[in-house]
Amino acid sequence: MASTIISRIKQRQIAQLIAAGKRLDGRGLTDYREIKIESGIVERAEGSALVYIGKTEVLAGVKIETGEPFLDRPNEGALTVNSEFVPVASPEFEAGPPGEESIELARIVDRGIRESKAIELEKLCIVPGKKVFVVFIDVYVLNHDGNLIDTAGLAALASILNTKMSNYEVVEDEVKVLPGFTQLPVVNYPIPVTFAKINGQLVADPGLDEEEVMDSRLTVTFEKNGKVCAMQKSGRSFFTEEQVLEVVKIGQQKAEEIRRTVV
Amino acid sequence: MSQPTKPLINENGVRTDGRKLDELRPVKISVGVLSNADGSAYIEQGKNKILAAVYGPRESHPRHLALPDRASLRCRYHMAPFSVQERKSPAPSRREMELSKVIREALEPVIFLDQYPRTSIDLFIEVLQADGGTRCAGVTVASLALADAGIPMRDLVVACASGKVDGQIVLDLNDIEDKEGEADVPVAFTPNLNAITLLQMDGLLTIEEFETALKLALDGCKRIYSLQKETLKAKYVVVKEEAEAEAQ
Numbered sequence: 001m002a003s004t005i006i007s008r009i010k011q012r013q014i015a016q017l018i019a020a021g022k023r024l025d026g027r028g029l030t031d032y033r034e035i036k037i038e039s040g041i042v043e044r045a046e047g048s049a050l051v052y053i054g055k056t057e058v059l060a061g062v063k064i065e066t067g068e069p070f071l072d073r074p075n076e077g078a079l080t081v082n083s084e085f086v087p088v089a090s091p092e093f094e095a096g097p098p099g100e101e102s103i104e105l106a107r108i109v110d111r112g113i114r115e116s117k118a119i120e121l122e123k124l125c126i127v128p129g130k131k132v133f134v135v136f137i138d139v140y141v142l143n144h145d146g147n148l149i150d151t152a153g154l155a156a157l158a159s160i161l162n163t164k165m166s167n168y169e170v171v172e173d174e175v176k177v178l179p180g181f182t183q184l185p186v187v188n189y190p191i192p193v194t195f196a197k198i199n200g201q202l203v204a205d206p207g208l209d210e211e212e213v214m215d216s217r218l219t220v221t222f223e224k225n226g227k228v229c230a231m232q233k234s235g236r237s238f239f240t241e242e243q244v245l246e247v248v249k250i251g252q253q254k255a256e257e258i259r260r261t262v263v
Numbered sequence: 264m265s266q267p268t269k270p271l272i273n274e275n276g277v278r279t280d281g282r283k284l285d286e287l288r289p290v291k292i293s294v295g296v297l298s299n300a301d302g303s304a305y306i307e308q309g310k311n312k313i314l315a316a317v318y319g320p321r322e323s324h325p326r327h328l329a330l331p332d333r334a335s336l337r338c339r340y341h342m343a344p345f346s347v348q349e350r351k352s353p354a355p356s357r358r359e360m361e362l363s364k365v366i367r368e369a370l371e372p373v374i375f376l377d378q379y380p381r382t383s384i385d386l387f388i389e390v391l392q393a394d395g396g397t398r399c400a401g402v403t404v405a406s407l408a409l410a411d412a413g414i415p416m417r418d419l420v421v422a423c424a425s426g427k428v429d430g431q432i433v434l435d436l437n438d439i440e441d442k443e444g445e446a447d448v449p450v451a452f453t454p455n456l457n458a459i460t461l462l463q464m465d466g467l468l469t470i471e472e473f474e475t476a477l478k479l480a481l482d483g484c485k486r487i488y489s490l491q492k493e494t495l496k497a498k499y500v501v502v503k504e505e506a507e508a509e510a511q
Contacts, residue, residue: 014351015279027314065274071349072442100360100361100363100364103357103360103361104361104364104365106357107357107361111465114465115465115466115467116467131466142278149403210303218462226469227467227468227469227470228464228467228468228469228470229465229466229467230464230465231448231462231464231465232365232462232463232464232465233365233368233459233460233461233462234364234368236368236371236372237370237372237460238372238453238458238459238460239458239459239462240455240457240458240459241457241459241477241481242456242478242480244459244462245477248470248473248474249470252470
């Protein structure tokens with residue numbers, strides 16, 4: 001991980017605390033920071049949500065346009081997730097094309113929504129094989145204090161839950177906008193849960209200072225029935241099989257708790 | 264992932280390419296296949312054909328990317344435009360950028376990077392033909408190229424995917440199983456450290472199914488690992504024989 005420099009003393013302190021089952025900010029090892037969600041704060045967007053996990057702050061906005069379907073999915077609307085690590089969020093972020101961290105984050109969020117079939121894309125087909133609605137979810141990181149993946153995943157979910165499309169009818173293969181709005185058809189609620197491994201111990205929802213000293217992290221996304229729908233290990237170290245299964249088991253409960261705050 | 268028109272597994276538990284559920288595709292590996300690279304390897308796994316080359320440790324370019332305490336491992340996973348059905352643009356896609364990152368992170372835990380501070384080790388993986396599971400075959404072949412380059416490592420890294428197809432957990436998904444199946448779980452493993460260094464998943468699996476899939480993938484990894492070791496040893500048997508012939 002690209003990292004801000006934190007003192008070695010703090011690094012040792014974090015590791016020692018975790019070994020004793022404690023954390024710098026007083027949380028238990030599997031506790032999340034406070035989660036807050038504000039929906040619909042960008043009126044120009046079809047849907048939007050600002051999500052806080054502790055001091056981490058991510059804004060997601062949804063825009064819907066017409067476009068062509070994917071070749072292998074002629075009867076389905078398309079979904080695109082993009083993320084921007086805007087320079088306002090951290091001294092580490094620079095303007096310019098998205099880096100690999102940002103691409104990875106967008107793709108993890110995308111997989112969660114896509115694989116859980118959160119949006120009923122079949123309902124977004126206008127003319128089969130020719131014209132469909134394309135749902136753009138843009139994830140904007142506004143303040144980076146660790147665990148961007150979970151915050152971004154929640155923001156994306158909250159934003160599609162908040163999305164309204166204009167009513168329309170199809171006249172000679174063209175979309176004619178009608179008065180009124182319909183809710184975007186969202187039928188599943190994927191929740192990503194991230195654990196960091198620090199000195200061989202697992203901690204949920206790593207803060208920025210914990211991310212600086214972590215060995216690796218594992219994100220598991222759960223859909224509404226508790227099935228796993230996406231997973232990603234990242235970081236320069238590894239997990240044992242037992243650690244992976246532990247993350248999956250604890251993660252399932254955490255996802256259930258977090259889902260209740262969104263839906 | 265739409266419902267397949269034809270079943271991918273028939274009533275006898277046989278897959279489209281004639282394999283059993285827990286059977287790997289045929290794997291062929293060779294090392295030292297490129298003369299310019301410091302290390303190289305080539306793998307065929309099913310219809311996958313993948314080449315890996317390692318250059319380094321060498322001076323970092325640009326210089327500012329050099330790390331003061333270790334070598335920086337740089338990895339590029341890339342698919343040739345003709346490697347897939349529809350021509351792929353040669354420009355790096357978002358998928359390739361993500362895979363380059365996770366493959367790098369799958370290999371970093373085994374390399375003694377701290378022995379070469381301020382240098383870079385450049386790893387290039389070129390997929391010449393893709394048939395599902397290219398990231399896994401890419402990890403397997405890349406770790407052999409690193410070993411072939413003589414870079415000190417704790418162990419080889421080996422990767423294999425498992426997944427769910429027609430409701431059943433299967434090993435080493437091919438292209439059609441990957442596209443039409445219900446889940447895909449690529450795993451990289453390094454036996455000496457008993458460590459999982461790459462883990463991704465997409466699709467839908469219950470926790471129990473995931474556990475079964477993970478165990479099956481690890482089992483596949485262990486089988487490919489012995490092939491990897493044999494290939495590497497075989498190269499040095501040849502070198503030893505040549506040296507002995509010269510000495511006489």
